[in-house]
Amino acid sequence: MAAKTAITPTRAQDYPEWYQQVIAEAGMAENSSVRGCMVIKPWGYALWENMQRVLDRMFKDTGHQNAYFPLFIPMSYLEKEAKHVEGFAKECAVVTHHRLEPDGEGGLRPAGPLEEPLIVRPTSETIIGATYAKWVRSYRDLPILINQWANVVRWEMRTRLFLRTAEFLWQEGHTVHATADEAMAETRQMLDVYATFAEEYMAMPVVKGEKTPGERFPGAVMTLSIEAMMQDGKALQAGTSHFLGQNFSRAQEIKFQDQNGEVAYAWTTSWGVSTRLIGALIMTHSDDDGLVLPPKLAPTHAVILPIYRDESQRAEVLAYCEALKADLKKQMYDDGAVRVDIDDRDLRGGEKKWYHVKRGVPLRIEVGPKDIANNSVFVGRRDTNESQGIGRDDLVAKIVGLLDEIQTNLFNRALALRTSRTQEIANEAEFRKYFAGNPGFAICWFSSEEEVQPLLDELKVTIRCMPIESAGGEGVCFLTGKPTSQRAIFAKAY
RNA sequence: CGGGGUGUAGCGCAGUCUGGCUAGCGCAUCUGGUUUGGGACCAGAGGGUCGUAGGUUCGAAUCCUAUCACCCCGACCA
Structure with missing residues (x-):
C-alpha cells in the first residue's frame, strides 16, 4: 500500500502538476486574472523578503548601493544597442497612450497618444545606461556600483508560477568601470555572490559557468550563470552575471577622461536574480508532502502546535507554549533570533500538522498535557519527516544545531542527486x-x-x-x- | 501567430449529441451535535445572470450566429 501523500499527484506521477500543487497547497502564489501575472501570497512573499534581505546584505558587503530607476523606458533607448533590441523587442509591453476617455458605450478607450511610445522595462540596461552617461565624466566618477530592486515585464507566451511570469520581481545590478579587468572582476565576483547565496542559503548546489555565444544575454560580451539541477533532472538557470564590455557604453555614450586626459568608453556589467529562485527552491527540496524550506530562508523556523481537549487544559498548554516560544526566540540562528510561531487556531490537530508540513516549516513542536507532565515535547523534522520526543530544555539548547543540521542535510541531499545524475x-x-x-x-x-x-x-x-x-x-x-x-x-x- | 480544446457555485466536474419539472454532484464554507496525540463523523444550511450578445422556439446550459476569455501543443524565454 502506498503511503498517503499530502500532494497529489506525486513527483513521479506528474512533476509539472506536482509543482503547481505544492505552490497552491503552501499558499505561496496563485495565477491572477491578468494573463501571465501571479499574485504572490504572504507565505511566498515572506520567503522572497528573506532572500532579499540576505542578498541585499551581500551586495552591500561588496560595495554596492541601492537606487531606483523608472519603470518606463523611451522606445528609442532600446533601439540603440542592436542585439539588445533583437533579444527583447518581441516580449515588450508598450505604453502608447496616457489618458482614457468614455467610448460612448459605457466603457473606456485610450486617448492622448504619446509622442514616443514607452516600453515597460524588460531589464534596465538602457535607461540606467542613459543615466550613467550623465553621471560619468572623469575616472574619479568610477566605479559606479548600483543595484536596484524592481519589477520587470516580459510578455512571455507561456508562463509558469515563479519560473516564468509576465511580470516578475528581481534585482538588477548595473556597474561601470574604468577598465575591462575591473569590470570582469566585478562580473565574476557577483557570480560568486550568487553561487554562495544559492549554496549556503538556499541549500541548492549550483554549477558556475560561462554561457555559449548563442545563450548569451542580448548585447553582452560574456554571460556567466549559475545552473542548478531540479529533482526531475532538468536544469534551471538561477542567476546571471554579464560582462557587457563597451557595447552599452558605446551605444549610450558612457565616456570618461582617464588619468592621461584621454576620453575612453567605460566598461559595464549587469547581474540579476529573480523570483525564479523561489521556483528553484521549490523544485530542489520539496517532496510529495509539499514544500520543504531551508531553515536559513524559512519565514518560520519552528511552529508550536498546542494540543488540548478542553478549556482548562487550553490555558495550561498555552502558557507552557508561550514560555517555550520565549526561550526559543532567545536562541540566535544565522543572522537573527530563531523564528517561532504558535498555531492556536481552532483546527483539528491533524489538519494543523499537515498545514505546516505543506508549507515547509522546518520544525514542528507538538505540546500536549502528557508532554508537559514530562517536561518534554514532540519534534517533527520537515526534511526527514521523522519525529521524536525531546526534553523541553534540551530542545531549547539544541534547536540551533538542529536547524543547521537540516540546512546541511538539504544541501547534501540535493548535491547527491545532482552527482548521481x-x-x-x-x-x-x-x-x-x-x-x-x-x-x-x-x-x-x-x-x-x-x-x-x-x-x-x-x-x-x-x-x-x-x-x-x-x-x-x-x-x-x-x-x-x-x-x-x-x-x-x-x-x-x- | 499556426494546430487542438474548454467556458455551468470558491475549486473540480456531470448535464449539451437527442431542447422540457425549481440546473445537479464531490470538495470547500457556515450552523448544531458527537469527537479530538493526528488530514474525523452525523444532521442541516448558504452559495448560480450556465463566458457575453443576438437569434430560433410554447420552452434554451442544450440548437444557430457573432464575440470574448482561458488552457494545451508549437515558435519565444530569467
Missing part, C-alpha cells in the same frame, strides 16, 4: 541514448555551438554552461570527433 558523454550514440531516457546533466566536449545545435534542437537539449571549475584541457567533440578545448553541461532546461 551527472554523467560524461563521449559520443553521439551515447548522447542520444542518454537524452532519450531520464536525463540529468551530460558533460561533453564539443567543437562548436553551431555544429551541435541541430542535434540539440532535435533532442530539445540546451547547452547550459561551460563550467568554470573544469575549464582547460583538451578533448574530442562528442559529435564531430574534432579536437577541442571546450566542455559544457548539456541538459533539458526550464
Whole structure:
C-alpha cells in the first residue's frame, strides 16, 4: 500500500502538476486574472523578503548601493544597442497612450497618444545606461556600483508560477568601470555572490559557468550563470552575471577622461536574480508532502502546535507554549533570533500538522498535557519527516544545531542527486541514448555551438554552461570527433 | 501567430449529441451535535445572470450566429 501523500499527484506521477500543487497547497502564489501575472501570497512573499534581505546584505558587503530607476523606458533607448533590441523587442509591453476617455458605450478607450511610445522595462540596461552617461565624466566618477530592486515585464507566451511570469520581481545590478579587468572582476565576483547565496542559503548546489555565444544575454560580451539541477533532472538557470564590455557604453555614450586626459568608453556589467529562485527552491527540496524550506530562508523556523481537549487544559498548554516560544526566540540562528510561531487556531490537530508540513516549516513542536507532565515535547523534522520526543530544555539548547543540521542535510541531499545524475558523454550514440531516457546533466566536449545545435534542437537539449571549475584541457567533440578545448553541461532546461 | 480544446457555485466536474419539472454532484464554507496525540463523523444550511450578445422556439446550459476569455501543443524565454 502506498503511503498517503499530502500532494497529489506525486513527483513521479506528474512533476509539472506536482509543482503547481505544492505552490497552491503552501499558499505561496496563485495565477491572477491578468494573463501571465501571479499574485504572490504572504507565505511566498515572506520567503522572497528573506532572500532579499540576505542578498541585499551581500551586495552591500561588496560595495554596492541601492537606487531606483523608472519603470518606463523611451522606445528609442532600446533601439540603440542592436542585439539588445533583437533579444527583447518581441516580449515588450508598450505604453502608447496616457489618458482614457468614455467610448460612448459605457466603457473606456485610450486617448492622448504619446509622442514616443514607452516600453515597460524588460531589464534596465538602457535607461540606467542613459543615466550613467550623465553621471560619468572623469575616472574619479568610477566605479559606479548600483543595484536596484524592481519589477520587470516580459510578455512571455507561456508562463509558469515563479519560473516564468509576465511580470516578475528581481534585482538588477548595473556597474561601470574604468577598465575591462575591473569590470570582469566585478562580473565574476557577483557570480560568486550568487553561487554562495544559492549554496549556503538556499541549500541548492549550483554549477558556475560561462554561457555559449548563442545563450548569451542580448548585447553582452560574456554571460556567466549559475545552473542548478531540479529533482526531475532538468536544469534551471538561477542567476546571471554579464560582462557587457563597451557595447552599452558605446551605444549610450558612457565616456570618461582617464588619468592621461584621454576620453575612453567605460566598461559595464549587469547581474540579476529573480523570483525564479523561489521556483528553484521549490523544485530542489520539496517532496510529495509539499514544500520543504531551508531553515536559513524559512519565514518560520519552528511552529508550536498546542494540543488540548478542553478549556482548562487550553490555558495550561498555552502558557507552557508561550514560555517555550520565549526561550526559543532567545536562541540566535544565522543572522537573527530563531523564528517561532504558535498555531492556536481552532483546527483539528491533524489538519494543523499537515498545514505546516505543506508549507515547509522546518520544525514542528507538538505540546500536549502528557508532554508537559514530562517536561518534554514532540519534534517533527520537515526534511526527514521523522519525529521524536525531546526534553523541553534540551530542545531549547539544541534547536540551533538542529536547524543547521537540516540546512546541511538539504544541501547534501540535493548535491547527491545532482552527482548521481551527472554523467560524461563521449559520443553521439551515447548522447542520444542518454537524452532519450531520464536525463540529468551530460558533460561533453564539443567543437562548436553551431555544429551541435541541430542535434540539440532535435533532442530539445540546451547547452547550459561551460563550467568554470573544469575549464582547460583538451578533448574530442562528442559529435564531430574534432579536437577541442571546450566542455559544457548539456541538459533539458526550464 | 499556426494546430487542438474548454467556458455551468470558491475549486473540480456531470448535464449539451437527442431542447422540457425549481440546473445537479464531490470538495470547500457556515450552523448544531458527537469527537479530538493526528488530514474525523452525523444532521442541516448558504452559495448560480450556465463566458457575453443576438437569434430560433410554447420552452434554451442544450440548437444557430457573432464575440470574448482561458488552457494545451508549437515558435519565444530569467
